[in-house]
Amino acid sequence: MAPEWGVITGYGEHGRVFYCRTYFDKDxxxxxxxxxxxxxxxxxIMHFGEKKARPSDLDNLRASLHTLLQSFEAxxxxxxxxxxxxxxxxxxxxxNDGLWDQGNSKDEIHRRLAVNDYLLLNLIDAxxxxxxxxxAHVSLLRxxxxxxxxxxxxxxxxxxxxxxxxxxxxxASDGESLRYNAIDTKVSPRFLKEQAxxxxxxxxxxxxxxxxxxxxxx
Numbered sequence: 001m002a003p004e005w006g007v008i009t010g011y012g013e014h015g016r017v018f019y020c021r022t023y024f025d026k027d028x029x030x031x032x033x034x035x036x037x038x039x040x041x042x043x044x045i046m047h048f049g050e051k052k053a054r055p056s057d058l059d060n061l062r063a064s065l066h067t068l069l070q071s072f073e074a075x076x077x078x079x080x081x082x083x084x085x086x087x088x089x090x091x092x093x094x095x096n097d098g099l100w101d102q103g104n105s106k107d108e109i110h111r112r113l114a115v116n117d118y119l120l121l122n123l124i125d126a127x128x129x130x131x132x133x134x135x136a137h138v139s140l141l142r143x144x145x146x147x148x149x150x151x152x153x154x155x156x157x158x159x160x161x162x163x164x165x166x167x168x169x170x171x172a173s174d175g176e177s178l179r180y181n182a183i184d185t186k187v188s189p190r191f192l193k194e195q196a197x198x199x200x201x202x203x204x205x206x207x208x209x210x211x212x213x214x215x216x217x218x
Contacts, residue, residue: 007020008020015054057137057140058140061137061140061141062217064133065213065216065217066217068209068210068213069210069213069214069217071083072084072206072210073210084203084206084207087199087202087203087206088203090116090119090199091196091199091200091203093112094116094192094193094195094196094199095192095193095196099112100112100189100192109189110178113178113189114178116195117167117170117178120163120166120167120195121167123159123163123202124160124163124164124167125160127156127157127159127160127163128156128157128160130152130153130156131153131154131156131157131160132153134149134150134152134153134156135150135153137149138150138153141216144215145215145216148212148215148216149212149216151212152209152212152213155205155208155209156209158205159202159205162198162202163198163202166191166194166195166198169191170188170191173188173191174188175188175190175191176188
């Protein structure tokens with residue numbers, strides 16, 4: 001049973017179900033660490049931001065596609081590269097032998113490998129979720145635009161599968177075991193160039209997806 005307190009992060013069934021994130025999630029998580037569903041209507045709700053009329057599902061889909069384009073084309077900000085630039089920087093870092101050779105301490109290399117694994121996990125999860133979300137909303141569109149959304153979902157699903165398969169190969173390799181943030185994995189610099197090539201192909205897919213989103217929004 002989910003706790004009665006927490007942050008409402010989303011909803012399902014047209015608002016009949018709230019999805020929550022709480023301080024006590026670990027006591028209730030399933031194996032997929034899904035968001036918890038609120039068991040009761042909240043006795044107190046605090047809304048962050050300007051209050052507006054509830055958007056329609058189609059409005060939400062269009063807003064999501066706008067966000068996709070904005071994030072993919074975003075410039076460097078507050079110390080972070082974003083979107084396509086983030087891909088390019090990560091690929092360049094994976095191919096920069098100076099970051100991984102014996103001139104670096106073992107701790108530095110392990111920290112970079114842990115960050116890299118964290119980025120892989122986020123790429124996999126975000127694209128898996130994008131595929132599910134877009135697939136669930138194809139019925140809101142018609143004709144060519146529905147076909148484009150279906151193709152976007154399929155491409156995202158394929159990306160998640162390829163990235164997931166690559167990470168599974170890393171974990172099954174003879175690399176050194178590493179644990180961070182309760183995540184157990186294995187790390188080895190010998191797969192860095194292969195990952196760079198994989199991400200290069202993923203970036204091309206992302207560019208195609210962005211193009212499809214623009215066509216839908218016309």
